[in-house]
Amino acid sequence: MDWLGLHGRRAxxxxxxxxxxxxxxxxxxxxxxVVVVDVDQERLDAVSLAxxxxxxxxxxxxxxxxxxxxxxxxxxxxxxxxxxxxVFVHAVGVNDRRPVLETPDExxxxxxxxxxxxxxxxxxxxxxxxVEAGCGRIVFLSSVSGLLAHADHAPYAAxxxxxxxxxxxxxxxxxxxxxxxxxxxxxxxxxxxxxxHLDKPGVRDGLTAxxxxxxxxxxxxxxxxxxxxxxxQAAFVTGHVLYVDGGRTLV
Numbered sequence: 001m002d003w004l005g006l007h008g009r010r011a012x013x014x015x016x017x018x019x020x021x022x023x024x025x026x027x028x029x030x031x032x033x034v035v036v037v038d039v040d041q042e043r044l045d046a047v048s049l050a051x052x053x054x055x056x057x058x059x060x061x062x063x064x065x066x067x068x069x070x071x072x073x074x075x076x077x078x079x080x081x082x083x084x085x086x087v088f089v090h091a092v093g094v095n096d097r098r099p100v101l102e103t104p105d106e107x108x109x110x111x112x113x114x115x116x117x118x119x120x121x122x123x124x125x126x127x128x129x130x131v132e133a134g135c136g137r138i139v140f141l142s143s144v145s146g147l148l149a150h151a152d153h154a155p156y157a158a159x160x161x162x163x164x165x166x167x168x169x170x171x172x173x174x175x176x177x178x179x180x181x182x183x184x185x186x187x188x189x190x191x192x193x194x195x196x197h198l199d200k201p202g203v204r205d206g207l208t209a210x211x212x213x214x215x216x217x218x219x220x221x222x223x224x225x226x227x228x229x230x231x232x233q234a235a236f237v238t239g240h241v242l243y244v245d246g247g248r249t250l251v
Contacts, residue, residue, distance in 0.1 A: 005232030007031030011087035012078045013058075014065055014122050016040065018191035018219050019141055019226075020091030021047035026223045027230065028056040032087065035059045035078040037122075039066075065092060066113040071121035079129055087230045088126035091141040092118050093159075097152040097197060108155045115159035120166060123181070127174055135178040137230045140167050141222075142185040144245050160185070164241050171239030180238040182229045187245025189217035213246030 009032040013024040016038035024036045028051055036058050038044050044060035051058045059081070063074035079085035094114045096107050123138055130136025145153050146160030164183055171181035188207045190198065198204045198216070208216055225244050228234055243249050 002031075003233065004030055004227060004230075006087075006227070006230065009033070009086040009230075010079070010082035010084050011035070011089070011230070012037060012075060012082070012085060012126065013089045013091060014038075014075075014118065015089075015091035015093070015141075016043040016047045016060070017091065017093075019186070019189070019222050020089065021050065022219045022223050023089050023091060023226045024058050025051045025054050025056065026227055027087065027089075028058050029054065030227060033059075033082055035061055035082060037061045037063050037065065037074050037078060038092075039064050065118035065122055068117070068121045071118060072125040075122050075125035076129070079126075084133065085126060085129045085136065087137045087139075088123065088130075089139045089141075089226065089230065090119050090122055092122075093141065093143075093156075095153070095156040097156075099152055100154045103154060111155035111159060115156065116162050116166075119159075119163050123166070123170060127170060127179060127181075130179045131174055131177040136174075136180070137234070138167075138170065138179065138181040139226055139229045140181075140183040142167070142183040142241055144185055144187045144243060144248055146185060146241070147243075147249055167241065168239045175238050180229075180234060182234070182237060182239070183241045184222060184225050184229065185241050185243045185245070186222055187211060187217050187243070187248040189219065189222065191219060210251065211246040211248050212250060215246065217244065217246060 011032045143160040145157040
């Protein structure tokens with residue numbers, strides 16, 4: 001995969017869960033040196049083991065990215081350990097499916113904090129380093145929920161729509177400094193975040209019926225688009241939200 005130009009690049013991935021962990025391992029497999037940051041040490045240990053089993057390696061760092069100072073310090077420390085920062089991927093997210101009228105204040109606050117606050121604080125820290133260096137790639141994990149009006153998704157959808165706009169504004173402000181900022185927006189994807197919901201009677205079949213491709217997405221479906229947006233091949237792509245959804249947003 002030398003055509004990607006990722007060999008020797010220094011990458012930080014926020015989020016060791018399904019998509020974040022897979023992206024970290026793929027970046028390492030493409031030759032990047034990678035630090036994965038997550039609040040959960042068990043997830044960090046799991047992605048480290050998975051990387052080893054895949055014949056590569058990632059470094060890990062535990063940090064609470066819902067705290068502004070901790071998020072900034074985590075990115076800065078990870079970049080310092082790498083000797084600089086070329087790539088940053090934000091793949092942190094939670095959901096809590098319930099109607100608007102049944103959504104408590106604390107659920108709203110938690111989802112905003114995890115999904116949106118952490119995105120702003122970590123990407124701002126990464127962007128500061130990249131603007132100073134005159135180059136860099138930032139990729140957010142968004143969702144089709146940032147565009148479509150899914151019932152029972154209000155806080156989650158609000159954060160993903162906000163991430164899309166955050167991506168565009170950062171892209172606009174940093175383009176002249178050689179920094180690209182994009183987002184990958186998955187459709188219905190088999191991950192730990194969605195497994196319990198998909199296992200409910202009728203849910204999997206119902207959601208699959210909404211996808212023109214006739215199936216749900218997998219974590220592997222997201223890796224290629226993420227690597228592309230992190231690569232030299234995407235040097236003139238910025239402010240773009242790439243929907244990886246099997247055609248879900250077409251109908």
